[in-house]
Amino acid sequence: MAEPFHDNEAQERFELDVDGVIAFVTYRKSPGAITLVHTEVPSALGGRGIGSKLGRATLEAVRAQGRKLTVECDFIRNFMKKNPEYNDLLAEGADAQDEPAASYKASCFCGAVEVEVTGKPVFAGFCHCADCQAWSAAPVNAFSLWKSDSVRVTKGDGEIGTFNKTEHSYRKFCKTCGGHVMTDHPRMRLVDVYANLLKGYEHTPTLHVNYESKTLSVKDGLPKYRDLPSELGGSGEKLPD
Numbered sequence: 001m002a003e004p005f006h007d008n009e010a011q012e013r014f015e016l017d018v019d020g021v022i023a024f025v026t027y028r029k030s031p032g033a034i035t036l037v038h039t040e041v042p043s044a045l046g047g048r049g050i051g052s053k054l055g056r057a058t059l060e061a062v063r064a065q066g067r068k069l070t071v072e073c074d075f076i077r078n079f080m081k082k083n084p085e086y087n088d089l090l091a092e093g094a095d096a097q098d099e100p101a102a103s104y105k106a107s108c109f110c111g112a113v114e115v116e117v118t119g120k121p122v123f124a125g126f127c128h129c130a131d132c133q134a135w136s137a138a139p140v141n142a143f144s145l146w147k148s149d150s151v152r153v154t155k156g157d158g159e160i161g162t163f164n165k166t167e168h169s170y171r172k173f174c175k176t177c178g179g180h181v182m183t184d185h186p187r188m189r190l191v192d193v194y195a196n197l198l199k200g201y202e203h204t205p206t207l208h209v210n211y212e213s214k215t216l217s218v219k220d221g222l223p224k225y226r227d228l229p230s231e232l233g234g235s236g237e238k239l240p241d
């Protein structure tokens, strides 16, 4: 008979076989590292401490394999809180996931509209497109792009006006003061909250986009994309500073 606990690499999961019923932890491996993604203990096994047994066996296996650990799974995260002897397995910085994600507030010019973002932006940089220039009446727009579900309106929802010239960008502003707040990019499922409005947030730009339309050169050494990087659906082509 096979060991009750084993690493099923074909299915990318650690399995614990309890009388023919399998509880498991799914993972992604890369050389020297592992991310624990999700734990499932069938309800038939509930109330027998199987989850803890599986958690312990999984973390022992990670230790035996000498892999640096990242945890996406809430179950394992909670298990590790109760069993801190496994914390040394965590990859550098991975334990930061344990801390509540930071959130930042942005408000319009008059303060009637308030938006909150949580976590970290997916991209942060500067946009030089003609639309951003025309809408903001400024040469460059400092953007921070967040996943739609990490952005929420905390005040003045009814005060928000929306204008879209294209299907890509729904630009949102305060109807009272005209201050710009954010741009929804539904196709990318990302929302650009204007970096300068976010209080306490440190804008850490990593790129310039739509540099082909620039009216201002910025010699900061960051990559200058002609349009957009390929991850955002662009050509990925770069231009000189």
Ligand SMILES: [Zn+2]
Binding pocket: 108, 109, 110, 111, 112, 113, 174, 175, 176, 177, 178, 179
């Ligand atoms: Zn306002």
Ligand SMILES: [Zn+2]
Binding pocket: 127, 128, 129, 130, 131, 132, 133, 141, 210
């Ligand atoms: Zn733009």
